[in-house]
Amino acid sequence: MRNEIDFGSTYYMDYSPMGGLGVFAKRFIKQGDEICIMQGDIVKPTEGLDEYIITDILQISYSYCIFLRAEYRYFNHSCNANATIIDIATLKAIKDINIGEEITYNYAMTVSPNSGWKMECKCRGENDIHTISSIDFEPISKIRNYYNNKWLQYYMMPIANDILNLK
Numbered sequence: 001m002r003n004e005i006d007f008g009s010t011y012y013m014d015y016s017p018m019g020g021l022g023v024f025a026k027r028f029i030k031q032g033d034e035i036c037i038m039q040g041d042i043v044k045p046t047e048g049l050d051e052y053i054i055t056d057i058l059q060i061s062y063s064y065c066i067f068l069r070a071e072y073r074y075f076n077h078s079c080n081a082n083a084t085i086i087d088i089a090t091l092k093a094i095k096d097i098n099i100g101e102e103i104t105y106n107y108a109m110t111v112s113p114n115s116g117w118k119m120e121c122k123c124r125g126e127n128d129i130h131t132i133s134s135i136d137f138e139p140i141s142k143i144r145n146y147y148n149n150k151w152l153q154y155y156m157m158p159i160a161n162d163i164l165n166l167k
């Protein structure tokens with residue numbers, strides 16, 4: 001018995017194997033396809049990202065975030081994601097995503113250095129909890145791959161370039 005909640009023709013919400021709810025492909029999504037544009041109100045955190053529940057926001061510049069509308073809060077993080085955020089807030093498939101597969105993106109690739117943000121990740125299973133943080137804590141090979149493929153937001157491209165030049 002499924003508990004899915006319908007969000008249109010591309011994806012639906014259901015329980016995630018990582019815990020809590022997640023968003024799953026309703027149709028085959030080809031690598032490179034745009035999945036959606038993450039929507040909500042623009043906010044300027046004054047006390048840092050910790051002011052918000054991290055899954056409720058998407059950073060779009062050093063100073064601004066989108067306070068996501070409910071349906072966009074359920075895309076989970078994975079360190080081995082099949083989607084990413086490009087432009088300002090466009091979710092794009094970076095792998096082919098099969099029907100029923102959970103749609104995830106790497107939150108760390110959207111979070112600027114020195115934000116102080118951290119999250120426990122269970123993407124490899126409930127018994128393999130590891131901590132993720134901002135982009136500068138990601139493996140350099142992964143940052144290079146995201147940068148070379150332009151799998152980063154506009155604001156993150158020069159940041160990634162700086163990180164790559166420093167290493």
Ligand SMILES: [Zn+2]
Binds near residue numbers: 078080121
């Ligand atoms: Zn992980």
